[in-house]
Structures are given as C-alpha cells and as structure tokens.
Amino acid sequence: MDIGEFSAMAESAVAAREVIIAFVHCQITYSGRAEAFLGRGDRVLLIKADSTVIIHQPEGSNPINYMRPGSAVTFEKVDQHVMMHVMNSGDKSFLDVEIFRVYDVASRKLEDGQKQDLAGSERDMSDHIRDNPTLIGNDFHPISREEQTDVGFIDVFGHDKQGHFVVVECKRITASLMAVDQLRRYVERVKQIKGTQVVTGVLAAPSITPNARDMLESYGFRYAHVQPPMRLERWHRDQKKIFEY
Amino acid sequence: MDIGEFSAMAESAVAAREVIIAFVHCQITYSGRAEAFLGRGDRVLLIKADSTVIIHQPEGSNPINYMRPGSAVTFEKVDQHVMMHVMNSGDKSFLDVEIFRVYDVASRKLEDGQKQDLAGSERDMSDHIRDNPTLIGNDFHPISREEQTDVGFIDVFGHDKQGHFVVVECKRITASLMAVDQLRRYVERVKQIKGTQVVTGVLAAPSITPNARDMLESYGFRYAHVQPPMRLERWHRDQKKIFEY
DNA sequence: GCCTAGGTCCCGTCC
DNA sequence: GGACGGGGCCTAGGC
Numbered sequence: 001m002d003i004g005e006f007s008a009m010a011e012s013a014v015a016a017r018e019v020i021i022a023f024v025h026c027q028i029t030y031s032g033r034a035e036a037f038l039g040r041g042d043r044v045l046l047i048k049a050d051s052t053v054i055i056h057q058p059e060g061s062n063p064i065n066y067m068r069p070g071s072a073v074t075f076e077k078v079d080q081h082v083m084m085h086v087m088n089s090g091d092k093s094f095l096d097v098e099i100f101r102v103y104d105v106a107s108r109k110l111e112d113g114q115k116q117d118l119a120g121s122e123r124d125m126s127d128h129i130r131d132n133p134t135l136i137g138n139d140f141h142p143i144s145r146e147e148q149t150d151v152g153f154i155d156v157f158g159h160d161k162q163g164h165f166v167v168v169e170c171k172r173i174t175a176s177l178m179a180v181d182q183l184r185r186y187v188e189r190v191k192q193i194k195g196t197q198v199v200t201g202v203l204a205a206p207s208i209t210p211n212a213r214d215m216l217e218s219y220g221f222r223y224a225h226v227q228p229p230m231r232l233e234r235w236h237r238d239q240k241k242i243f244e245y
Numbered sequence: 246m247d248i249g250e251f252s253a254m255a256e257s258a259v260a261a262r263e264v265i266i267a268f269v270h271c272q273i274t275y276s277g278r279a280e281a282f283l284g285r286g287d288r289v290l291l292i293k294a295d296s297t298v299i300i301h302q303p304e305g306s307n308p309i310n311y312m313r314p315g316s317a318v319t320f321e322k323v324d325q326h327v328m329m330h331v332m333n334s335g336d337k338s339f340l341d342v343e344i345f346r347v348y349d350v351a352s353r354k355l356e357d358g359q360k361q362d363l364a365g366s367e368r369d370m371s372d373h374i375r376d377n378p379t380l381i382g383n384d385f386h387p388i389s390r391e392e393q394t395d396v397g398f399i400d401v402f403g404h405d406k407q408g409h410f411v412v413v414e415c416k417r418i419t420a421s422l423m424a425v426d427q428l429r430r431y432v433e434r435v436k437q438i439k440g441t442q443v444v445t446g447v448l449a450a451p452s453i454t455p456n457a458r459d460m461l462e463s464y465g466f467r468y469a470h471v472q473p474p475m476r477l478e479r480w481h482r483d484q485k486k487i488f489e490y
Numbered sequence: 491g492c493c494t495a496g497g498t499c500c501c502g503t504c505c
Numbered sequence: 506g507g508a509c510g511g512g513g514c515c516t517a518g519g520c
Contacts, residue, residue: 019303021266021289023353033418033498034365035475041357044266044291050304058264058355059295061313062515065361066498068306093498104351108268110303112286116310120279122511148504150456151422152509172511173278176494177396181426182510185460209493211395215430230280278513307500311513338513367496393519397494417496421509427495454508 006102007075007082010047013107014073020047022105024097028055028065032093038064040100047073049110053086053095067095120230125170126155128229129204133158135226136168136202151189152182156204165190166200172228175205180215187221251347252320252327255292258352259318265292267350269342273300273310277338283309285345292318294355298331298340312340365475370415371400373474374449378403380471381413381447396434397427400449410435411445417473420450425460432466 006022013020022045030036043064044056050069057064071088082102086095126145133140139161147154156168167190169183180203187201201221208216208223216223251267258265267290275281288309289301295314302309312331321328327347331340371390378385384406392399401413412435414420414428425448432446446466453461453468461468 019268019289021268021291021349021351023264023266023351023355028361030498034363036361036363036498038361039359041359042353042355043357044264044355046266046289046291046301048301048304052304052306054301054306056291056293056299057357057359059293059297059314060516061297061299061311062497062499066306068498068500069304091498103353104266106266106268106349106351108287108348110268110287110289112288112302114284114286114302116273116281116283118279118281118513120513146503148509150505151460153504172513174493177430178423178426178495181423181430185422185426211493215396275513281513305500307512307514313513313515336513363498365498391518393494398519417498419508423510456508 001102001105003080003082003099003102004077006099006105007077009105009107010084011075014047014051016109017049018107019049019110020105020107021045023103024099025101025103026055027098027100029096029098030065030093032088032091032095036065042103045097045099051086053097055097065095065097067093071095120172120228122155122170122172122228125172125204125226125228126168129156129168129170129226136166136204136224140166149186149189149193151185154186154190157190160200164198164200165194165196166202168202168204168224170226171203171205173206175203175208175212175223177209177212177215179203179205180212180219180221183216183221184219187219246347246350248325248327248344248347249322251344251350252322254350254352255329256320259292259296261354262294263352264294264355265350265352266290268348269344270346270348271300272343272345274341274343275310275338277333277336281310287348290342290344296331300342310340310342312338316340365417365473367400367415367417367473370417370449370471370473371413374401374413374415374471381411381449381469385411394431394434394438396430399431399435402435405445409443409445410439410441411447413447413449413469415471416448416450418451420448420453420457420468422454422457422460424448424450424453425457425464425466428461428466429464432464 028038046054053067055065067086076083082099084097130142142158155170204224204226273283291299298312300310316333327344329342375387387403400415449469449471
C-alpha cells in the first residue's frame with residue numbers, strides 16, 4: 001500500500017475511533033518509564049479505539065512495544081516513509097514508529113460490550129475456603145474474607161476452638177517465598193492489633209516451593225494443601241483422548 | 246469475507262508459519278489455568294508464526310484471551326460459522342473461538358530478527374548504585390551485585406567503614422510493602438549466614454508509600470532516595486512544549 | 491527442570 | 506488519587 005495513502009487513512013480512522021490493524025516494516029523508539037530502541041523489521045501494528053497502541057513481533061506472547069490508553073496518535077509524512085508519533089501526557093512517555101512499508105492494513109469500527117466471565121481466581125479460592133473451612137483444619141471458623149488492614153488485605157481470617165486467631169493466605173498456584181512474606185506481615189499485624197502473641201498462620205495452596213516451606217516452618221506457620229476450585233472435568237473429558245493418540 | 250474461504254486460508258497460513266490478523270465477530274471459551282467465557286462481539290484476532298494466539302477487544306492494553314506459543318491451531322467448519330480450536334498440551338488448556346463473521350483478514354510471512362535495546366530497568370539501577378555508592382551513603386562500599394542466596398538475590402551487597410554488612414534493595418518505581426518484605430528477608434538471611442546481628446538494610450527507590458516507610462523504620466531500615474538512571478532529557482526537550490500549548 | 495523476581499507490567503478494588 | 510495485590514500474568518536468569 002502507498003505510504004501516503006496509509007497516513008491519511010490511519011489519521012481519519014484514529015479520529016473516528018476505529019480500530020486499525022496492519023503489517024508494517026518499521027523501526028521503533030520509546031522513551032518514558034524506560035528508554036528503548038528496536039531496529040527495522042516486520043511487525044504487527046494495532047491501534048485501538050481508545051488510542052492504545054500495541055506492536056507485536058512475529059513470535060511471542062507479549063507486545064514488543066505499546067502505549068497505554070488515551071495516547072495522542074499523529075502521523076507525519078517524511079520522504080518515502082511515515083513517522084507515527086504516539087504521546088501520553090499522563091506518564092510523559094512517547095513512542096515513535098518509523099514506518100517504511102505497509103504490507104496490509106484494515107480499519108473498522110468494532111462493537112463489543114461484552115465482559116468476560118472468569119472462574120478459578122484466588123478470590124474464588126478464598127470463597128471456597130470460607131464455605132469449606134475444614135480445608136484449613138477441623139476446628140477452623142472463618143470470620144471474614146478479603147479483610148482490609150493497613151498492611152494489605154487478609155484472604156481469610158478466622159479463629160479456632162480455643163478462640164485463637166487464624167490468618168489464611170491463599171495462592172492459586174505454587175506458593176513462593178513472597179507468599180510467606182505476605183502471611184508473616186499479616187500475622188504480625190494481627191498480633192499488634194489484637195494484642196496477642198497467639199496467632200496461627202496458614203498458607204493454603206496446591207503446592208509450595210522447598211525454600212518457602214522451610215521459611216514457613218521457621219516462623220511456626222503451617223501449609224494447607226488446597227486445590228483452587230476449577231472445573232477441569234471438561235478438559236479431561238473432551239481433550240485428554242486427543243493427546244493420547 | 247466468506248467464512249469457508251477464511252477457514253481454508255487460515256489453515257494454510259498457520260501451516261506456513263505466516264502471521265494472521267483479522268477483525269472477527271466471535272464468542273470465546275477458555276479452559277485451563279482458569280475457566281472463562283466471553284459472549285459475542287467484534288474483536289481483533291492475531292495468530293503468530295509460533296502459533297501464539299491473541300485476541301483483543303476494541304479497548305484496553307491487555308488481550309482478553311490468549312494461548313501461549315506452541316499451541317495447536319485447527320479450524321472446523323460448522324454450519325455458517327468457523328470454530329477455531331487452540332490446544333496447548335503443555336499446560337492442558339484449550340481455547341475455542343466460534344467465529345461468526347470475518348470482516349477483514351490478512352496473512353503474511355513476517356521477517357524480524359531484531360532484539361530490543363532497553364535501558365532503565367532495575368538492573369540498570371543496581372549497576373548505577375554500584376558505580377555511584379555515595380547514592381546509598383558516604384561510607385557505602387559495594388561488594389557484589391545480584392548476589393544469589395537461597396532466599397532470592399540481593400540487588401547490591403556491601404559494607405560500611407566499620408565493616409558492617411549493608412543490603413540494598415532497589416525499586417525503579419515507588420517502593421511498597423512487598424519491597425520491605427524482600428529487604429527484611431535478605432537482611433535476615435545475611436545475619437544467619439554471616440553470624441552477626443549488625444546488618445544494615447537500605448531500600449533505594451525514587452519514592453516510597455507511607456505504610457512501607459512505617460514498616461521499614463519499624464525494622465530499623467533506611468530509605469535512600471535514588472532516581473532510576475534514565476535519559477528523559479529528550480522528553481523534556483522535545484515534547485514538553487507541545488503539552489504546554 | 492524449578493525457583494526467584496522484574497515488568498514501560500496491567501488491572502481492579504478499596505481506602 | 507494513592508495504595509495494595511492478583512494475574513490464565515509473561516519473561517529472563519540462575520542453579
């Protein structure tokens with residue numbers, strides 16, 4: 001596609017809050033929360049309705065460059081190529097994309113009001129524990145969930161038969177040193193607030209790293225093996241056989 | 246575009262390791278590390294050369310759905326629409342994208358061997374401190390950087406005039422409670438390893454949250470105001486005036 | 491392979 | 506608006 005034609009088309013598409021996708025040959029400079037330069041290559045350019053700009057290389061999950069929503073996108077024709085300037089006054093950053101060739105491009109007004117329905121988060125796990133307290137222990141009695149303190153929020157807070165407080169930190173995946181740090185921070189704060197030295201710390205997760213387990217036990221805390229509530233039956237039912245061939 | 250045509254084209258593009266971009270009207274189901282459903286709407290579909298699949302809604306920085314590199318991508322024609330199946334045997338996840346309409350599509354072999362050159366990371370900051378130790382204190386003497394321990398790695402490790410050990414944790418942005426947790430973990434480990442109770446903890450960052458500062462001081466640690474090494478002069482020189490209008 | 495932590499993290503939520 | 510922590514986090518680096 002002619003580079004001047006692209007410039008005009010992109011400019012009006014941005015103004016109309018259309019989404020733009022393109023294959024381009026370009027070179028990129030970023031300055032803001034860091035500084036970056038990427039030499040010439042073929043990439044995917046995506047400009048969204050809210051002026052989010054995303055650039056992908058041909059491989060990998062993450063964009064190689066991006067600008068956050070609400071940026072100012074302008075195009076400048078220079079010789080035989082187009083310079084796309086993206087500026088964000090909020091975080092004082094800018095992205096310059098020097099576009100040498102446009103292989104393919106499309107722009108369109110996209111309509112999508114849907115929100116994703118997602119299950120299996122850590123919040124679901126703390127719900128699950130509140131509703132099934134024996135997962136933590138036979139005498140665990142939940143009092144609150146997502147309890148706010150000035151040092152962060154406690155996933156599940158409760159007490160045992162003797163009335164001693166219990167702090168539960170949940171991780172939906174393998175618990176690490178950082179999870180133990182969090183648990184320790186909450187337990188210490190509860191001790192201060194409640195004026196007691198007897199507070200139980202429980203780390204609930206499907207697994208835990210060896211170092212985290214050592215550290216956990218050195219603080220006198222306990223690990224509870226808990227699976228996050230997910231419905232993987234469908235995978236096992238529908239897909240397992242496929243991979244067995 | 247005709248939906249059957251799309252199916253055939255996409256299938257051969259995937260086989261040829263081409264990159265595909267498209268505007269589609271679709272509905273999405275995901276099952277794997279979580280479970281998710283997204284009703285019908287217009288989205289951007291991106292399939293990369295390594296079979297990474299990324300789907301964007303018209304707004305926001307992050308993809309609403311994705312599958313990691315190395316997935317198996319297949320297309321199935323069902324009535325008047327196409328079902329795209331993406332399966333990843335590594336993490337036992339799958340993504341089903343039911344495509345009802347294809348507004349625009351392009352596929353192409355993209356060539357890009359470039360790697361990004363990036364400055365301003367936390368690693369650059371610890372380099373900067375090692376080379377300018379007075380940023381931490383007048384009598385700070387660095388010994389090592391990115392020192393590995395069994396409880397994580399210490400950004401900058403050194404000693405003072407009296408030979409007491411100093412542990413420095415760097416953050417390129419506002420330091421939070423988690424940064425204090427890390428610092429405390431490293432200081433405690435150094436005390437154990439070196440068999441001393443006199444270890445100084447320093448949190449180096451451009452700013453720190455009030456709660457983090459309280460917690461830091463309660464452990465007897467110190468905050469050092471350090472800017473991450475970035476070259477923002479260009480921003481201030483080139484862009485500042487524009488926003489002043 | 492696991493473990494650890496950074497990220498131009500982004501994002502929601504609650505104060 | 507700041508603070509805090511989750512994320513289907515992803516990715517890099519060390520062991």
